[in-house]
Structure formats: structure tokens, C-alpha cells
Amino acid sequence: MNNRHILIIQNEEDFSHKATYNFTYARIIFFSFLAFVLIFVISFYLVNTVLAQWFDPTHAERETRKDLVTMSLSLDSLATELENRDLFIQSIKRVLEGDEGTGKEELAETEAGQVELSRNPNSQEIDSLFKSEFETGGDFLLGRNIDNMELRQTYLFSPISGYVSQPFDPKNEHFGIDVVSKKDEPVKCIADGTVIFASWTQDAGNVIAVQHKENLISVYKHNSALTKEVGNFISAGEILAIIGNTGELTNGPHLHFELWYNGSAVNPEDFIVF
Numbered sequence: 001m002n003n004r005h006i007l008i009i010q011n012e013e014d015f016s017h018k019a020t021y022n023f024t025y026a027r028i029i030f031f032s033f034l035a036f037v038l039i040f041v042i043s044f045y046l047v048n049t050v051l052a053q054w055f056d057p058t059h060a061e062r063e064t065r066k067d068l069v070t071m072s073l074s075l076d077s078l079a080t081e082l083e084n085r086d087l088f089i090q091s092i093k094r095v096l097e098g099d100e101g102t103g104k105e106e107l108a109e110t111e112a113g114q115v116e117l118s119r120n121p122n123s124q125e126i127d128s129l130f131k132s133e134f135e136t137g138g139d140f141l142l143g144r145n146i147d148n149m150e151l152r153q154t155y156l157f158s159p160i161s162g163y164v165s166q167p168f169d170p171k172n173e174h175f176g177i178d179v180v181s182k183k184d185e186p187v188k189c190i191a192d193g194t195v196i197f198a199s200w201t202q203d204a205g206n207v208i209a210v211q212h213k214e215n216l217i218s219v220y221k222h223n224s225a226l227t228k229e230v231g232n233f234i235s236a237g238e239i240l241a242i243i244g245n246t247g248e249l250t251n252g253p254h255l256h257f258e259l260w261y262n263g264s265a266v267n268p269e270d271f272i273v274f
Helices: 025-048 059-097 101-119 123-136 149-153
Strands: 005-010 017-023 163-166 177-180 186-188 193-201 205-212 216-226 239-243 255-261 264-266
Touching: 017 025, 059 193, 059 205, 193 216, 205 239
Parallel strands: none
Antiparallel strands: 005 017, 163 177, 177 255, 186 239, 193 205, 205 216, 216 239, 216 255, 255 264
């Protein structure tokens, strides 16, 4: 096995020397085995990856199962997102329609919490902490200064051209601004979005609300007419209503415009030039 051999290659016509190779049978067996292992590994890799769809009869079934699992996870997350969005939209609708049912339930929960708090020996300390947070301005205060770069960097169209007759004043429950303009002036959408509310309310008359990206909602009240319905997709600058004087809480033709970001009312004049 270890005896050395010489392989000489010569020209057939003149017997001139071309090449010489030294070898042993042990070396030939070793390199043959090494080539066999290399070919086997490459073949195994190709059969399980590139050529699996031709050589593996269960490949299609396994890929289908993977796709089904991925689609199932995507549907679950989408269903959860839609459910949360529906709850958010329903709460906004209740606020716009002036539904007092939710307020009563929250009042009952608050009273129950106060009874439980009164039984707590540390209730005075908790009450002082609450007063301190209220005086300094907690996160629950509407209209607080929200320094959100994404919202500030987003360009928002002016819904109407005119002058602001009443500014944003959340302390007096005025969660928007009043803009006076010409008669029958069209009201335009501030950004791309979907109409989530378009109806008549006793206090605000014809009201339309649009859901935008970044959890931003724009509300337009006291319109004489609405040009869009719930579910309609609307582009930035597109007309959605006509300025009017509808509803009980109005004293002349104007647009009451509100911006809600992450469930809190913000000052429209901080983001839009009127």
C-alpha cells in the first residue's frame, strides 16, 4: 500500500517525456475517499435546499404549513390591531355624540376607587401626591405641550382660510379653535385619512372626523353640509364639508376644528398656519 510508484507520460510518436507523477496506493485511496465525502456533502446540501422541491416529496407540504403558520400569526396581530382601533374609534364617536353613558360608568368607578382609597391608611399621602401632580401638570391634562417630532415634521393642510375667533382653551372645555371665514367656504382635509364619523349631533350640528396616521384624528364641526361618508378614504386638501352654523353651541357661521393626538386634544395652531 505504501510502495512508491511512478507514472510517466510520454509522447506516442517520439517517446519524448511529458510528465512524471509519484504516487502510492494509500494516497490514491485517501484522495478518492476525500472526493467521495465532498461529493456526498455537496449533494446532500443541494437535495435539502436548492433541489428539495424536486427530490423531497414532503417539501411542498412543509412550505405550505410554514406559510399557513405565518399567515395565522399575521391575522391574529391584525385582528388585535383592528379591535384596538375599533375601540378607539368608538370612544371618539361617543365623545363626539355627547354620550353620557361612559361618563357615568367612569364616575361610578371613580367613586368606588375613592371609597377604597378612604379605607387605605396611606390615603392622605396618596392624596397629597395627586394634588402635587395636578398642580405641576400631569400626563392626564388635555392640551398639554406635546413635543412630538414626527407630528411636527408632518405637513398638515389648513382646513379653511380665515381668522381664529376663539383659540384653543382646554381649561374651559374648548378643545379646538373657531375659524371664521366666507359664507359657503369649502372645508378641506388636513391630511390623508379615512372618515370614521360623519353625522349630525345636537350640540355641534354636522360633524365629520377623519383618522390619519400616527394616531392623529381631525374633527370638523358646525358644517352646513358634509360631502363624505364613513369609510371613505380622503386625500389631503380634498373637500369634506361646507362651513356652516349648525348645532346649538354656535353663534354664527364658523368652523370648529379639533386635533386629537394619542387620545389627547392638542392646539391646532401649533401645527397648522391659518
